[in-house]
Amino acid sequence: MANLAPSCGVLVVVDVLSFSTAVDVAVGRGASVLPLRWRDARAAEAAARAGAVLASRQRGAGWSLSPESLSTLETRTLLALPSPNGATLCSLAAGSSATVLVGCPRNAAAVAGAAAAWRAGRPVGVIAAGERWPDDTPRPAVEDLLGAGSIVSALRAVEPLIDVSAEAEVAATAFESYAGALGTVLAESVSGRELRAAGFGADLELAGCHDVSHAVPVLRDGVLRGG
Template identity: 50%
Template sequence: MDIRLEWGPEGVAALGAGCAVLVVVDVLSFCTTTDLVLGNGGRVLPVRWRDRRGEEAAKARGAILAGESEWTLRPSSVTQIPSGTLLALPSPNGATLCDAAATTGAEVLAGCLRNASAVAARAAELANGRPIGVVPAGERWGIDLRTETKTFGPLRPCVEDQLGAGMIVAALDGYGRLSAEARLAAVAAKAIDIDDALTECSSGRELAEAGHANDVRLAASLDSSGTVPVLRNGILEDS
């Protein structure tokens, strides 16, 4: 298949050897926040944890660790981030997958609903006829930014990443044959109201109940951005 879709770290492992490009999709919130940072002229250093390990990784690259200033993993916190900022952005889902994908030798992009079409176009350009893998992150039960364990909890598939991945696949129309998983994601994404789906899904409701409904609105803004985060030397930058 020319376009394949598999979930989470296991998906990276399954697709990494055979795909020229891997697109990581973590809509709420790593990839959406990354899109906004890059759209303001910044860059993102993916780090898995917001603790001593994250602090050391940020210091080594001269980055500001999100959560220790006004900037956090929340998309609404970075809408005015200054140009030139290198933000170390912790996420046990999207950031972790970017790191894992980098070890496969594939080109690594970070996609979301905001930049779905732009990311798809760049993925096709970079792949140049070779297979593309799309990896919705999902979440992991029992794993958060401050979890000390190095093991993963069970996968929690989520609507927002399914739709983000589906929109990227849909934008790759004409590139080649789709796996059944990729085709299903694309059909679902095109058939549903994105705003309603993100508002009503578990992750969207959890954020709204915590007072962060604006983060959901920012994440649901389909194709509002032309930014394409590409991982270069461990840093996501617009390319």
């Protein structure tokens, strides 16, 4: 992020399971999201300062990081959403001069269109969040590789002559290869198996949808709102 951000006109944060998907569902309902990198007392303090409703730390307990729980979110709600991966990347990206968007397969075409319009001739950085093992060491996250690939693939459709890095090319090719089986791949990923075991299969169904949303979450003054 630190090396990429200074050269980019737009940064797209991709954390498919589940921050990006949750943000897409919330913004699609006309709500706004205050991304928080903490899940302790600092989250409650930040939510109180912003006048936001703090999402539950536990999936299944009211509004939470579970995208399915946000399907009842009320319009104009400001939801403080803790997320150690996606929200942390939003916080880091906010320190750059780039426009910061949040994307996933659900809103890939909409986000790519906005990125193409707003990049002002500069590169678009697509950031796959990745995951962590229980001991906090990094682990591969196929869901974010495919999510990033969905954005790159859509961006190439908008701007066929755009320069694409080798890493972005691999991500786009992977997405295009598995687009027809996206839900199955997500369900069989490490993160997907964890969610299914915990009873959150509905979250996987929402995350596995492609181009069903026109929401373009844009980070403005620390809050993600519809663009």
